[in-house]
Amino acid sequence: MQITEFLPTKASQSDLEQWRDVLNAMTAEDMPNEPRWTDDRLREYLSITMPGERRLAFVARDDDRRIIGHANLLLFGGEFADAGVFEIFVRPGQRGTGAGRGLLRAIAERAREEGRTTIGVEVIATTPAVGFYDRMGFNRAVVENRNLLALTEVDWDAVGDLSGRLAAGYRLEYYTGHLPDDLVERYAATKVHLKAEPAYNTGAWRGSADAQRLKDSLATLAARGMRSHLVVAIAEAKEMVVGLTELVVAAQRPTRGDQYDTVVAPEHRSYGLGMAMKARMLCELREAEPQLVDVQTWTAREGDPMEHVDAALGFRNDVQWYEYETDVAGLLRRLG
Incomplete structure (x- = not known):
């Protein structure tokens, strides 16, 4: 050898x-x-x-x-x-x-x-x-x-309804592969909130929390054959990015979607944005990635703010990492 x-x-x-x-x-x-x-x-x-x-x-x-x-x-x-x-x-x-x-x-x-x-x-x-x-x-x-979600088991009517349950004054926007230039700074500023999440305090989070690194990250994913899907929550009063969720589908493994970061700014929680964003993502994937069989995501054992959202959407824990x-x-x- x-x-x-x-x-x-x-x-x-x-x-x-x-x-x-x-x-x-x-x-x-x-x-x-x-x-x-x-x-x-x-x-x-x-x-x-x-x-x-x-x-x-x-x-x-x-x-x-x-x-x-x-x-x-x-x-x-x-x-x-x-x-x-x-x-x-x-x-x-x-x-x-x-x-x-x-x-x-x-x-x-x-x-x-x-x-x-x-x-x-x-x-x-x-x-x-x-x-x-x-x-x-x-x-x-x-x-x-x-946690895994088998797309054949999704209640699409219920998910579609959840994607539209937004409090007044908010809207969702969907992008694939890139973000508009005028959104990048606001998007990156929202990702910074992940560093304060208790669920991330046990490990070293290495996400893209500044504008240039965010651009580099999206470009690198595309160059590696990985298609990015992004849903953004906007507070319309000041056009602030107050939430986001990301998912990637790799050309090398095209039947599975990988959920990346999801975050809602602390002062905008309790308005259902996390649920609406992840439900909207599933609806978009149904059209954009019809070959998908399932989606995987990860939650911390304790204190993860997305655990109840994933459970409501049909994700089921199958193994620990x-x-x-x-x-x-x-x-x-x-x-x-």
């Missing part, structure tokens, strides 16, 4: 297909009801990052040069320049061969070289990855509930 750095921009089509096959084999084994990945825009997905960020990738190959596992490490900039997040995937038939440990060592060594002091990883609670990271000495920092973290120096000592 050999572990080497992997450059998606220069990878052959065969290597990209093997990368996809490893991920799909793991998904079929550990999470059989999850959607499979496709090749569509896969190279862009693996290689393009936000300005100021970098993604490093590694592969484990067997003696026949076939990819049996892969990993990537995303290095942040700015206020999070001391940290990184990573993923590791190993073909089920190759578990126990040292591939996962070898990829983790490659990640940790490169993180140290890049001056990172901590790294983190997300893990689905029902998969063997939990035991792996427990054995490697990672700390379980955050536990979230993953763990966020693990560790200090790089300690991990390298444990790896030997």
Whole structure:
């Protein structure tokens, strides 16, 4: 077995297909009801990052040069320049061969070289990855509930009614892929409220809370093959953005929508804006993304303001997700 750095921009089509096959084999084994990945825009997905960020990738190959596992490490900039997040995937038939440990060592060594002091990883609670990271000495920092909404089970009449239940003086606007220039500053200012949410205090929120980063984020998503959908709540008296919700559909996994941030400015809560925005989003998706099978979202175990909204719309908790973290120096000592 050999572990080497992997450059998606220069990878052959065969290597990209093997990368996809490893991920799909793991998904079929550990999470059989999850959607499979496709090749569509896969190279862009693996290689393009936000300005100021970098993604490093590694592969484990067997003696026949076939990819049996892969990993990537995303290095942040700015206020999070001391940290990184990573993923590791190993073909089920190759578990126990040292591939996962070898990829983790490659990640940790490169993180140290890049001056990172901590790294983190997300893990689905029902998969063997939990035991792996427990054995490697990672700390379980955050536990979230993953909630799924099957679109075939949606009561569309009820959702349509909820999308129109707005208090007087508010309106909703829907955008896909971009925001009008005159809305960007107001939108970004509203996202800042997420940092104060109790549900986010247990982890490091890295959302786009300034205008330029927001523009960069939307452009980066599009370049990676990820379609953004945004619903914005406007207080008409001063044309203020007072709420927003975001959802992304990836070309590489087009049957599932990923709910991103949702927030309502504190002084405009209790007017049903969260419910109306998320219901409107579902109505728009029905037309804009007819291939969707389901939508996933995450809520904190305690204190999440969107929990009751998701439940009313039909989302159901199906599994917990763990966020693990560790200090790089300690991990390298444990790896030997």
